[in-house]
Amino acid sequence: xxxxxxxxxxxxxxxxxxxxxxxxxxxxxxxxxxxxxxxxxxxxxxxxxxxxxxxxxxxxxxxxxxxxxxxxxxxxxxxxxxxxxxxxxxxxxxxxxxxxxxxxxxxxxxxxxxxxxxxxxxxxxxxxxxxxxxxxxxxxxxxxxxxxxxxxxxxxxxxxxxxxxxxxxxxxxxxxxxxxxxxxxxxxxxxxxxxxxxxxxxxxxxxxxxxxxxxxxxxxxxx
Amino acid sequence: xxxxxxxxxxxxxxxxxxxxxxxxxxxxxxxxxxxxxxxxxxxxxxxxxxxxxxxxxxxxxxxxxxxxxxxxxxxxxxxxxxxxxxxxxxxxxxxxxxxxxxxxxxxxxxxxxxxxxxxxxxxxx
Numbered sequence: 035x036x037x038x039x040x041x042x043x044x045x046x047x048x049x050x051x052x053x054x055x056x057x058x059x060x061x062x063x064x065x066x067x068x069x070x071x072x073x074x075x076x077x078x079x080x081x082x083x084x085x086x087x088x089x090x091x092x093x094x095x096x097x098x099x100x101x102x103x104x105x106x107x108x109x110x111x112x113x114x115x116x117x118x119x120x121x122x123x124x125x126x127x128x129x130x131x132x133x134x135x136x137x138x139x140x141x142x143x144x145x146x147x148x149x150x151x152x153x154x155x156x157x158x159x160x161x162x163x164x165x166x167x168x169x170x171x172x173x174x175x176x177x178x179x180x181x182x183x184x185x186x187x188x189x190x191x192x193x194x195x196x197x198x199x200x201x202x203x204x205x206x207x208x209x210x211x212x213x214x215x216x217x218x219x220x221x222x223x224x225x226x227x228x229x230x231x232x233x234x235x236x237x238x239x240x241x242x243x244x245x246x247x248x249x250x251x252x253x254x255x256x257x
Numbered sequence: 258x259x260x261x262x263x264x265x266x267x268x269x270x271x272x273x274x275x276x277x278x279x280x281x282x283x284x285x286x287x288x289x290x291x292x293x294x295x296x297x298x299x300x301x302x303x304x305x306x307x308x309x310x311x312x313x314x315x316x317x318x319x320x321x322x323x324x325x326x327x328x329x330x331x332x333x334x335x336x337x338x339x340x341x342x343x344x345x346x347x348x349x350x351x352x353x354x355x356x357x358x359x360x361x362x363x364x365x366x367x368x369x370x371x372x373x374x375x376x377x378x379x380x381x382x
Contacts, residue, residue: 147336147337147338148336148337149334149335149336149337150334150335151333151334152330152333152334152335153333159335162337166337174340175324178340213342213343213347213349214343214347217309217311217343217349217351220307220309220351221303221307221309223307224303224304224306224307225281225303225304227304229304229306229307229353231306234306234353238353250342251342252338252339252340252341252342252350253342255307255351255352255353256329256336256338256350256351256352256353256354257352257353257354
């Protein structure tokens with residue numbers, strides 16, 4: 035079963051990424067249009083004929099998603115319906131989502147973090163992973179193409195994060211400009227034993243503000 | 258005397274547990290796809306308040322895309338986090354929790370497409 039799931043995942047990843055990878059990163063970045071603040075109902079991913087045909091023929095993609103994408107268009111309402119079905123399935127399997135999830139961000143992306151008690155009956159985790167795969171394995175990757183964060187907005191968000199931390203009295207943030215810098219900042223503090231509860235509270239308040247303002251899912255550490 | 262020995266043993270055990278808690282538990286592997294794309298995946302429990310997974314193709318080249326997720330166990334539950342945040346060849350998932358175990362799923366995709374050399378692997382800490 036695990037092998038089948040891996041094969042399905044690899045297959046959908048290949049189809050989802052073929053066009054993007056072929057273009058190269060710099061081309062892709064220059065063509066990224068922002069969806070920040072857009073009415074999500076107006077968003078869609080229109081696939082080319084070759085990609086649509088590949089999806090139609092690929093039997094490793096869950097049948098529901100193949101049907102959904104057979105017209106070559108992924109609309110927001112279709113994406114939303116898949117997300118809601120995943121959430122219903124996770125809950126029916128004994129898992130849960132956090133309060134308020136799935137949550138729609140300002141870029142038109144739903145975020146969700148399924149969880150389940152470690153004392154759950156055997157098979158719970160597999161069922162929950164199946165809920166995600168059946169509904170979103172390809173759909174979520176295709177929607178991620180719609181709501182990509184443009185490079186210039188990411189840079190602006192990192193600047194806002196730096197200013198927020200500095201404004202709240204966190205020292206040594208002047209050189210933090212890339213996502214890797216913020217990640218290293220946290221890691222080094224944890225290694226040095228200075229990731230205090232007070233620091234975490236301050237960092238989280240800034241990170242959540244930036245995450246919400248700029249629609250950068252996952253920017254704030256999970257708590 | 259026996260009580261003294263027991264106290265000494267308890268003190269040593271406590272000191273050892275503190276030392277162990279301060280040592281990061283990490284697993285890193287590097288993977289090459291058949292299409293010439295190379296990257297590494299890391300899952301690390303850094304301290305009792307910070308853990309992360311990352312997938313990084315940045316230093317190696319040949320990759321068009323990375324995708325990662327992590328499952329972190331804390332507070333008696335397992336939590337799926339991700340896809341990670343980041344740009345281009347690197348993605349992270351950060352967690353401010355006392356994580357007891359974590360696993361990362363890392364996926365690399367060849368540059369230049371079509372992406373037929375995609376490769377997935379996992380790390381655990």
